[in-house]
Amino acid sequence: MTSSETLTRPAPAAADPRAEGWFARNRSLVLASPGVAWMVLFLLVPLGMMIYVSFWTQTTFAINSTLTTKSWVAFFSSDTYVGALLRTLRLWLTVLALTFVIGYPTALFIGRFVRSKSIQTILLVACVIPFWTSFLIRVLAWRPMLGREGAVNIVLENLGIISQPIETLLFTETSVIIGMVQIYVVFMVGPVAFMLARIDDSLIEAARDLGASAWTIFSRIIFPLSLPGVVVGAIFVSVMVLGEFATASALSGRKVNLLGNIIVSQVGSLKWAFAAVIGVVLTVCIGVVVAALLRLVNLRKEL
Amino acid sequence: MGDLPILKRTLAVYTGLFIVFLYGPFVVMGILSFQAGPEGGPQFPIIEWSTYWYRHLFGLTEATRIAPLPIREALLRSLTLAFATTVVSTVLGTLTAQAFRRNFRGSGVIFYLVILGMMVPGLLLGLGQALVAQNLGIDRSWWGTAFVLHVVYTYPFAFLVMLAIFNRFDPRVEEAAWSLGVSPAVTFRKVTFPMVFPGVLSAMLFGFTLSYDEFPRSLFTAGSDVTLPLAIYGTFAVEIHPNIFAFGVLSTLFSFTILAIYGLLMAASVRRARIKASGIQEDEA
Numbered sequence: 001m002t003s004s005e006t007l008t009r010p011a012p013a014a015a016d017p018r019a020e021g022w023f024a025r026n027r028s029l030v031l032a033s034p035g036v037a038w039m040v041l042f043l044l045v046p047l048g049m050m051i052y053v054s055f056w057t058q059t060t061f062a063i064n065s066t067l068t069t070k071s072w073v074a075f076f077s078s079d080t081y082v083g084a085l086l087r088t089l090r091l092w093l094t095v096l097a098l099t100f101v102i103g104y105p106t107a108l109f110i111g112r113f114v115r116s117k118s119i120q121t122i123l124l125v126a127c128v129i130p131f132w133t134s135f136l137i138r139v140l141a142w143r144p145m146l147g148r149e150g151a152v153n154i155v156l157e158n159l160g161i162i163s164q165p166i167e168t169l170l171f172t173e174t175s176v177i178i179g180m181v182q183i184y185v186v187f188m189v190g191p192v193a194f195m196l197a198r199i200d201d202s203l204i205e206a207a208r209d210l211g212a213s214a215w216t217i218f219s220r221i222i223f224p225l226s227l228p229g230v231v232v233g234a235i236f237v238s239v240m241v242l243g244e245f246a247t248a249s250a251l252s253g254r255k256v257n258l259l260g261n262i263i264v265s266q267v268g269s270l271k272w273a274f275a276a277v278i279g280v281v282l283t284v285c286i287g288v289v290v291a292a293l294l295r296l297v298n299l300r301k302e303l
Numbered sequence: 304m305g306d307l308p309i310l311k312r313t314l315a316v317y318t319g320l321f322i323v324f325l326y327g328p329f330v331v332m333g334i335l336s337f338q339a340g341p342e343g344g345p346q347f348p349i350i351e352w353s354t355y356w357y358r359h360l361f362g363l364t365e366a367t368r369i370a371p372l373p374i375r376e377a378l379l380r381s382l383t384l385a386f387a388t389t390v391v392s393t394v395l396g397t398l399t400a401q402a403f404r405r406n407f408r409g410s411g412v413i414f415y416l417v418i419l420g421m422m423v424p425g426l427l428l429g430l431g432q433a434l435v436a437q438n439l440g441i442d443r444s445w446w447g448t449a450f451v452l453h454v455v456y457t458y459p460f461a462f463l464v465m466l467a468i469f470n471r472f473d474p475r476v477e478e479a480a481w482s483l484g485v486s487p488a489v490t491f492r493k494v495t496f497p498m499v500f501p502g503v504l505s506a507m508l509f510g511f512t513l514s515y516d517e518f519p520r521s522l523f524t525a526g527s528d529v530t531l532p533l534a535i536y537g538t539f540a541v542e543i544h545p546n547i548f549a550f551g552v553l554s555t556l557f558s559f560t561i562l563a564i565y566g567l568l569m570a571a572s573v574r575r576a577r578i579k580a581s582g583i584q585e586d587e588a
Contacts, residue, residue, distance in 0.1 A: 031402035032413055035395045035458060039416050042451040043423065046431025053434050106321045109314035123318070130325050132558035134516050136535045137551035140543060141328035144335055144346050151331045154347060182324060214307060235422075243424020246518065250539050260426050267523055272434060279427045286424065 047283070054276035063272045071277045081262065085281065088258045091173070092241045092289075095180045099237050100230065102181060103188035107229070110189070111196025112222070124193065127186045135183070139250045142179045146170040146251075171253035179247045184240055188233035195229030196222065228297045238289045242282060329555070336548035341367040345545050356549040369544050374534050380445055381515055381531035387446075388453040389510035395454070396461025396506050397499075404469050421459040425519030428452055433523040443526035452520040457513050461506035468502030500572050508565050512558070 023030055057066040075081045110123045130138065145151045146169040153165040169175055199222060207217050245260030254261075259282050266275040335345055340355030341364070358364045362371050399417060403410060429452060435441075436448050443449075476498070480490040496503075518532035525533055538547055 026407075028402040028405050028407035029409070031398045032407075035399040035417060035462070036413055038395060038451070038454065038458065039420055042432065043416075043420055043428065043455050046428055046435050046452075047423065048431075049434045049438070050427065050431040102321070102324075105314055106318050109311075109318045113311050113314055126322055127325060130329065132512070132562060133329065133551060133555040134532060134535065136518060136532055136539075137332070137547065137554065138328065140539075140547060141332040141551065143543070144331050145328050147346055149346055149348075151327070151347065182328070186325070214310070239422055239424060243426050243519070245426060246536065246539075260424075263426060263430060264522070267430065267433070272437070275430055276434065279430050282424070283427055290422070 050276045050279045054280050056273045058273035061270050071273045075277050084257050084259055084262055095241050096237055098181045099185045099188040103185045107189045107192035111193040139247050146175050173256050175251040176248050176256050179251045184237045187236035191232040192226055192229035195226045199225050231293050231297050235293050242286050332548045332551050335545050336552050338545040345543050356545045359546050360549050377529050377531045377534040385511045385515040388457055388514035389507050392454050392457040392461045392510045393506045395458045397465050399462050400465030400469050417459050417462050420455040429520050429523040443524050445525040445530050448524040449521045453514045453517055457510040460509040464506045465502050468499050
């Protein structure tokens with residue numbers, strides 16, 4: 001045993017992963033510890049701090065650590081803030097529904113109708129390329145699109161679809177929704193197309209041989225099998241839209257205030273405890289949404 | 304479903320329209336960046352085609368009431384920050400992925416902890432970090448409080464990329480090298496690294512681009528010296544001019560340069576691997 005050991009493993013003992021010693025036995029934990037430490041210090045501690053500070057006492061320009069629920073009461077008894085919460089949720093649902101409705105047919109085409117793998121890749125890359133421009137500039141680029149003399153109105157007028165320019169395109173909730181859908185729809189298309197492309201063709205052939213109609217094939221086979229992709233896409237879109245503020249402030253002329261916008265303005269006026277309350281409310285919303293989506297499918301099993 | 308020509312054609316047209324929807328604002332942005340200056344605004348019609356706003360960006364025009372974008376130093380900060388973030392997140396991601404090559408106690412919790420970093424909205428993390436810094440009396444800065452949050456964001460991406468690479472990587476290759484008496488350092492340099500290099504490259508690409516464009520995580524944590532996205536955000540409040548579009552066009556070109564470098568390095572590494580593989584096959588034959 002010892003001789004074969006020396007024959008096959010002449011390398012120093014340290015190189016042998018099975019060598020005894022605390023470090024060798026806990027090799028994985030040692031390797032993972034820098035990352036874990038980083039995440040605890042700079043992810044969990046800040047989030048914990050946010051929850052903690054939401055119970056601090058807010059004075060005009062400062063906060064002190066006397067615990068109180070005053071900021072919480074102020075949030076839920078104010079029409080402005082509860083209104084912003086409802087507006088955020090409404091906008092999120094609208095954008096989520098639109099990314100699904102607009103994105104799914106594209107994903108269906110890329111994932112099921114394009115036969116060549118390289119054309120599939122080219123189409124997906126074409127969807128991703130816009131992400132190589134700064135996020136803020138992408139948002140700003142909607143302004144000359146949607147304005148009264150914007151590109152959309154010019155095109156529609158020249159096509160004779162409208163006779164008067166549409167006034168409500170820019171600096172309204174509509175413009176915020178259009179901007180967000182364009183920015184986030186790709187996060188829906190990608191995962192769905194990926195799941196659709198993985199469906200075994202023989203499954204569909206079998207269904208067709210047994211006389212299933214195109215609609216039956218879609219609703220009973222293709223759609224259920226693409227559901228994990230929809231859920232992943234919905235999680236991406238939800239997390240990003242709920243935490244949004246820049247699109248709303250750039251395209252609504254600061255008229256549409258989401259919870260994110262209120263956090264920014266509260267921090268600007270040094271209302272830290274209040275900003276923390278809104279932050280916790282937002283975290284809870286996101287947590288509930290993600291948990292609900294994860295209940296729809298068992299992702300660990302599907303992926 | 305390949306035998307539904309009408310449906311296929313409809314969906315093809317739809318996908319075309321979808322791509323127009325994705326690219327429309329860019330085309331408009333590109334066109335308007337050639338607006339006449341300084342009197343031309345960021346809207347149609349184009350008064351006269353000119354490169355005024357590009358020259359304005361580099362301070363090559365006569366001074367007008369429109370101040371040049373305050374981007375020079377911000378750009379330098381953003382590049383430095385993106386570089387540092389790339390290095391740290393790639394190292395952390397590789398180490399953690401290496402740990403995950405074997406099952407260990409606590410791996411489930413650690414996995415979700417790392418993934419949480421890309422899921423938590425940046426604004427909330429920035430708020431929490433600003434609160435921590437304020438109460439510990441730490442000055443907020445782009446190279447300190449903002450930098451650590453950028454890594455929290457990009458490290459999960461690096462981790463997932465490296466995990467995918469290691470999953471396809473046969474550990475027996477390394478073991479073979481060890482058993483032949485090759486030292487761990489040489490094994491890493493000659494065997495492990497070339498095999499995981501494409502993954503490292505992708506992890507770095509993620510790290511750089513995400514950090515370079517990162518904005519909500521920097522907003523409350525960067526302090527008074529702003530990064531590039533913060534400088535752009537600052538122009539939201541005031542009237543916008545076509546110079547921001549000219550800058551958008553240039554920064555998109557810059558992104559494509561990075562993407563092209565990535566593509567070239569990737570292609571080179573694939574080619575090298577192929578040559579090596581064919582060499583081994585010839586040796587065997």
